[in-house]
Amino acid sequence: MTDFGNDLERLRARYVESLRDSTTSTGDAPDAELIWEAVSGALPSEERRLVVDRVAVDPAWAEAWRLASEIHGAVASQRASAGFWQSHRYLAAAASLAILVGAGILAREVLAPAPGYRDPGRVGIESLVPENEAIPREDLVLRWRPVEAGARYDVTVTTESLQVVSRARDLEAPEYRVPVESLSGIPSGGKVYWQVTARRSGGVDDRSRTFVATIR
Amino acid sequence: MVAEPTGEDLDFAQLRSVLSRAVSRVCPPWLSDRKDDLVQAATLRVMDLWSRREGNATFASSYLYKVAYSALVDEIRRVRRRREVALESDPEEDGPPREFPAASDDPERRAMSREVGRGIQSCLESLLPERRQAVALHLLGHSVQDAARILDFPFKRTENLVYRGLADLRKCLDGKGLRP
Numbered sequence: 001m002t003d004f005g006n007d008l009e010r011l012r013a014r015y016v017e018s019l020r021d022s023t024t025s026t027g028d029a030p031d032a033e034l035i036w037e038a039v040s041g042a043l044p045s046e047e048r049r050l051v052v053d054r055v056a057v058d059p060a061w062a063e064a065w066r067l068a069s070e071i072h073g074a075v076a077s078q079r080a081s082a083g084f085w086q087s088h089r090y091l092a093a094a095a096s097l098a099i100l101v102g103a104g105i106l107a108r109e110v111l112a113p114a115p116g117y118r119d120p121g122r123v124g125i126e127s128l129v130p131e132n133e134a135i136p137r138e139d140l141v142l143r144w145r146p147v148e149a150g151a152r153y154d155v156t157v158t159t160e161s162l163q164v165v166s167r168a169r170d171l172e173a174p175e176y177r178v179p180v181e182s183l184s185g186i187p188s189g190g191k192v193y194w195q196v197t198a199r200r201s202g203g204v205d206d207r208s209r210t211f212v213a214t215i216r
Numbered sequence: 217m218v219a220e221p222t223g224e225d226l227d228f229a230q231l232r233s234v235l236s237r238a239v240s241r242v243c244p245p246w247l248s249d250r251k252d253d254l255v256q257a258a259t260l261r262v263m264d265l266w267s268r269r270e271g272n273a274t275f276a277s278s279y280l281y282k283v284a285y286s287a288l289v290d291e292i293r294r295v296r297r298r299r300e301v302a303l304e305s306d307p308e309e310d311g312p313p314r315e316f317p318a319a320s321d322d323p324e325r326r327a328m329s330r331e332v333g334r335g336i337q338s339c340l341e342s343l344l345p346e347r348r349q350a351v352a353l354h355l356l357g358h359s360v361q362d363a364a365r366i367l368d369f370p371f372k373r374t375e376n377l378v379y380r381g382l383a384d385l386r387k388c389l390d391g392k393g394l395r396p
Contacts (some may be wrong), residue, residue, distance in 0.1 A: 040278070074234045075234065
């Protein structure tokens with residue numbers, strides 16, 4: 001087969017640029033569920049081709065397809081990686097042992113589980129707010145362990161239905177008192193989600209997982 | 217055989233990271249600048265669903281990723297719509313600026329590039345359906361092998377469709393006086 005080489009790359013670049021320029025909200029919204037099913041191969045091939053045909057002529061569908069491909073591809077490779085380590089857990093354990101012994105780390109850490117879907121090596125921002133206790137709304141102070149001296153923090157607090165109730169930026173201290181008036185719509189026993197982004201001195205952001213707090 | 221992780225095992229930081237990378241790679245700069253908000257909204261949609269599960273029920277992680285993806289597509293559409301309304305009502309309005317070319321960009325070249333892009337879209341519509349599907353997938357970055365899997369055609373047939381489809385596309389662009 002003749003390879004169009006650079007010409008193909010230019011075509012691809014121009015095509016993708018044009019998609020970015022022209023994905024307006026006019027026309028039917030992309031059917032995200034259908035596109036996901038097509039990308040994941042769950043849709044019968046006949047229907048999959050129909051989806052691809054729509055993708056070919058509708059920039060918004062093409063953008064949604066590219067997003068689905070990116071996400072699905074990342075998930076598949078994570079799963080493949082987890083599968084490799086699960087099926088080679090003795091190899092993983094041996095490799096871990098060699099590294100850890102070499103580093104003089106305590107032998108008990110060798111017993112840690114092999115890498116899985118959750119990344120145990122990543123040190124995230126740690127909440128200091130108990131998740132199992134209801135907190136008086138007038139005293140909701142979100143606290144977390146500081147990541148490093150001089151870091152600044154942004155915090156977003158939302159309801160369970162994703163409405164942002166409060167947001168703070170550029171905090172110097174690793175804590176944020178949520179204004180009581182912003183919690184007026186949350187019933188006793190209701191939950192808020194909160195997340196912290198830490199900006200380190202080197203310009204690297206570190207985002208926490210989303211924590212939960214129960215209000216009373 | 218690897219057991220699919222359930223929601224109980226799902227790492228939400230990982231989910232955010234995957235969504236964030238996808239937005240950066242796919243969306244235009246003005247939209248990917250808002251990726252934190254987009255991704256947060258999608259992640260929270262998943263958390264919301266997860267928190268409403270009954271009893272000890274769990275969800276397969278693939279399902280949760282699908283929910284996150286759907287939420288992301290909704291959010292992107294919402295932001296695009298808001299931007300269009302803002303630009304229609306007042307170009308100076310708060311919101312992402314129009315994509316002005318960088319100082320080093322040649323406006324003429326940029327305009328030509330856009331015209332070629334629009335030409336490709338228009339020419340794709342004129343291709344025979346199977347060629348159009350194969351070429352579109354290829355232009356979207358899928359290999360021939362990948363396109364064959366998606367379309368459920370044999371490799372050789374897909375290769376042929378891509379080859380002929382690209383030839384048709386180039387001919388159509390030539391007819392419009394456009395060169396990629």
